[in-house]
Amino acid sequence: MECEADMAQGTAQRAVRSCPECGEPVPVDERYTDWCAACDWNVDPGAPDPAPGRIAAVRRRIGRAYGEQLAAEMEQGSAAARPAGRDAATLLAFGVSLLVHGVTVLLVAAGILLIVLGWSTGVQPALGALLLGLAWLLRPRRPRLPKDAPVLYRADAPRLFELIDEVAGAVGTSGVHAVVVTAEANAAVTAYGLRARRMLLLGLGLWEILPPQERIALLGHELGHFTNGDTRRGVVTDGAVRALATWFSVLAPTPPTGLLDHFVNAVTFLPRWTAFGLLVVLDHLTLRASQRAEYLADASAVRAGSAQAAAGLLDRILLAPAVHDRLRRESVAAQMQGGAGGRAARDRAEDGLWERLAAHFGEVPEHEYERLRRVSARRAHSVDSTHPPTHLRRRCAAAPGSAGSAGPADSAPGLVRYGDSRAKAVAAELAPARAVLARRVIRDLAG
Structure with missing residues (x-):
């Protein structure tokens, strides 16, 4: 049964649909946003960043x-x-x-x-x-x-x-x-x-x-x-x-x-x-x-x-809001348990918290990272108001011949x-x- 569930999950993650805008195939994964890499359909379905002070x-x-x-x-x-x-x-x-x-x-x-x-x-x-x-x-x-x-x-x-x-x-x-x-x-x-x-x-x-x-x-x-x-x-x-x-x-x-x-x-x-x-x-x-x-x-x-x-690293920084949301969900789920059983559940949640966090974000596919990079460029995302836009920082870090980089991303060992x-x-x-x-x-x- 476990193998069948894993196969079903893998099939769901490999499913595709046609883009309603350009007709190109769009990967479907219920855990992440469906979007089209060819025409950017649905690349940024969320609300824009809140207005700063x-x-x-x-x-x-x-x-x-x-x-x-x-x-x-x-x-x-x-x-x-x-x-x-x-x-x-x-x-x-x-x-x-x-x-x-x-x-x-x-x-x-x-x-x-x-x-x-x-x-x-x-x-x-x-x-x-x-x-x-x-x-x-x-x-x-x-x-x-x-x-x-x-x-x-x-x-x-x-x-x-x-x-x-x-x-x-x-x-x-x-x-x-x-x-x-x-x-x-x-x-x-x-x-x-x-x-x-x-x-x-x-x-x-x-x-x-x-x-x-x-x-x-x-x-x-x-x-x-x-x-x-x-x-x-x-x-x-x-x-x-x-x-x-x-x-x-x-x-x-x-x-x-x-x-x-x-x-x-x-x-x-x-x-x-x-x-x-x-x-x-x-x-x-x-x-x-x-x-x-x-x-x-x-x-x-x-x-x-x-x-x-x-x-x-700069790709992972784009996940920071999702990390906070994930930790909050872990906390809410543990707090919903009541009584002695709730205390045991909270203990279990504490014991494996960081391992679950690493496992969850270790499964983020490249397709989702690419979407986040495009959203970052659209919104000029930055860590805070004093940082350069993250997509420009990433471009510089990976650029051949840029400061600190000896060549393309795969050819500059640390x-x-x-x-x-x-x-x-x-x-x-x-x-x-x-x-x-x-x-x-x-x-x-x-x-």
Whole structure:
């Protein structure tokens, strides 16, 4: 019976129908969208991406304007050869950032003066405390290690850190001090704390669905950010961007219910749009360099993992929304079980969660990946509003002669290999974090 079911499933997956638009054969698989590769019929049946906020919309427009130009430069190698952080736009962005932080310093000074000189009035100290609180929100700062996620250090996972060090050496940088493991389909690097120690955020939702060599490409991409001089990641410029976004939010108009609301909205109109204008200026000055850094990080992924692995990684990134939906369905299904039997079902769901996730997304056919790539190009999909369009990144990663690529995707081997013994050792070190996050996904994500 099991063999018959498998045969029936295989037959269903190999079924075809005629395209209603052009008559070409269309593969039919009930798990995925039917679409025509010849004429793009039904290639994008879903709703478009939700409208972003005003700031994200501006960044997306700027990013798309730079996208094709930067992609062409990366394929020719000219953008990669240009030194990072030394152009006029970077220096001007640094100057604007210092101006923004200067306003924060003035708030601190004004707050202290109001408290010290107006202590007897009662009102001025309260206003001074308000200014100091606002300055605290606007201060430039580095992230901290999260308290609600597993954190691994070198002593906890020596083989994982050995792998990270090898990939870092391949892309021309050094390793990290801590690895924060999350359940998201994402990964990132940043510096944390006053000593600016390096941190890698490793999302199991992405890591677990990647084939071995694509995991190397992922590490190569993230660690490549430490090499490529992304000015937007610096504490000064990043702090200014965050401060301006905070100003824009704090000064947001309130629905007018009386004369006082109209007066406050009128008073805050000019400062609010001044903050927005400066934020747009900073975006214009830094987004090109930020997108260039993403392309160079992709080149690092090619160097470490291979061109084929880097292109495959970018395909997997297109699955990120589906990964979140799959984890949520797992959680909902487990939570629907009640009583003692429900607890046992939740335990079983936790035990095999990441294996089921990997198996599910390991079955995605090439036909579906091609559809996602075409949808990505139509919508100019990007990881977020500061990233280049994903389809352009993939094109550059796989392009012969592009930065970091020695030739076509199949002819550019990576410098780091991820064999079975190393993979098993790393998996063993990640096992405690996998268990903690599986429990959290099953018990909390449905809520």
